Amino acid sequence: EIVLTQSPGTLSLSPGERATLSCGTSQSVYRNFLAWYQQKPGLAPRLLIYGVSTRATGIPDRFIGSGSGTDFTLTISRLEPEDFAVYYCQHYGTSPRVTFGQGTRLEIK
Amino acid sequence: QVQLQESGPGLVKPSQTLSLTCTVSGGSISSGTYYWSWIRQHPGKGLEWIGYIYYSGSTFYNPSLQSRLTISVDMSKNQFSLNLSSVTAADTAVYYCARIALVGGYFGPWGQGTLVTVSS
Numbered sequence: 001e002i003v004l005t006q007s008p009g010t011l012s013l014s015p016g017e018r019a020t021l022s023c024g025t026s027q028s029v030y031r032n033f034l035a036w037y038q039q040k041p042g043l044a045p046r047l048l049i050y051g052v053s054t055r056a057t058g059i060p061d062r063f064i065g066s067g068s069g070t071d072f073t074l075t076i077s078r079l080e081p082e083d084f085a086v087y088y089c090q091h092y093g094t095s096p097r098v099t100f101g102q103g104t105r106l107e108i109k
Numbered sequence: 110q111v112q113l114q115e116s117g118p119g120l121v122k123p124s125q126t127l128s129l130t131c132t133v134s135g136g137s138i139s140s141g142t143y144y145w146s147w148i149r150q151h152p153g154k155g156l157e158w159i160g161y162i163y164y165s166g167s168t169f170y171n172p173s174l175q176s177r178l179t180i181s182v183d184m185s186k187n188q189f190s191l192n193l194s195s196v197t198a199a200d201t202a203v204y205y206c207a208r209i210a211l212v213g214g215y216f217g218p219w220g221q222g223t224l225v226t227v228s229s
Contacts, residue, residue, distance in 0.1 A: 035215040037156075044205055045156065047217035056217060088156055092214020097169045098146075098158035 002027050004089055004101035012109040019076040021104045023089035028069050033092040036065055036074045039103075040085045048087075049074065076106075084108050111136035113206050113220035121200075121227050127193040131206030131220060138187045139164040144209040145189045146216065147180065149202040157202075161209055162189055196227045 003026040013019055023034070032052045037045035047056040049065035052072060062083075064075040076083055089101040117129035131145070138145060146161035160170035162180045170178050179192040193200060207219040 033214040035213075037216070044207075044219035044222050045216070046219075047215055050210070050213050050215035056215075090156075090215070092209075096158070096171060097161070098171075098209075098214070100156040100158065103155045 001096060002029075002091055002093055002099050004091055004099050006087075006089060006101035006104045008104060009102075010105045010107060012107050013079055014109045015079050015081055017079050019074075019079055019083070019106055021074040021076075021087050021106070023067075023072040023074070023101050025070045025072070025091060029072070029091055030093040032068075034065075034067070034072050035090045035092075036063075037088045037090065038083075038085045039088065045088060079106075081108075111208060111218055113208065113218060115204060115206050115220045115223040117223065117225070119224060119226060121196055121225060122229050123197055123227055124195055127191070127196050127200060127225055127227070129191045129204055129206075129223065129225070130188050131190070133187045133189075133208075138182060138189065139184050142211050144169075144211060145182065146207050146209045147191045148205045148207060148216070148219075150205070150222070151199075151202045159191065159193075159204075198227050201225065201227045 005024045007022045034052045036049040039045040053065040062077040066073050086103045088103050091099045112134045114132045121127045144161040147159040160180050162168045177194045182189040203222040203224050205222045207216040
């Protein structure tokens with residue numbers, strides 16, 4: 001069973017800074033089926049990145065997904081005030097079919 | 110564009126069955142390129158995948174919930190539904206429905222979510 005571990009648990013940064021969020025998997029990702037979501041309080045998650053590095057429709061190019069194997073990264077190149085939220089990585093595989101990481105909270109410093 | 114909307118009781122008594130429906134608009138649930146899924150989020154916690162269904166009726170469930178779970182689809186109404194039996198307070202959560210891509214396995218769009226509280 002694949003386990004996704006996100007780090008850090010909380011990241012405190014200022015607008016304009018670069019954010020680096022990590023997602024480690026306990027085994028190699030199936031067919032690069034690794035996605036990232038952003039969730040703001042009281043709202044549903046929003047798809048940011050799928051297939052490790054493809055931005056979803058309407059997602060600004062400051063959001064960059066990268067990685068391979070068991071180590072994946074979501075980089076936000078220059079933080080905007082609206083980027084402060086919780087971020088989840090997610091894997092789609094064979095068993096279980098879907099796994100989420102525990103989330104990284106990105107807060108304003 | 111496709112939109113999803115959850116509906117159902119916000120309060121369920123312990124030991125009863127939690128039943129929710131997700132109505133899909135702006136697209137057909139019988140599209141062969143998507144699954145239709147339920148996800149939940151306990152208060153202040155992360156996301157937990159519940160299960161998903163294909164328009165043909167094939168289902169895939171979270172093993173931890175499988176014994177209590179039924180997901181079904183009604184193509185005539187463009188809806189899919191969740192039934193979770195024998196609920197306890199641990200099933201109190203926001204329940205989301207979402208579309209999941211057959212290739213890629215990513216979720217989007219999502220419904221707005223509905224809070225279900227299990228309490229007597």
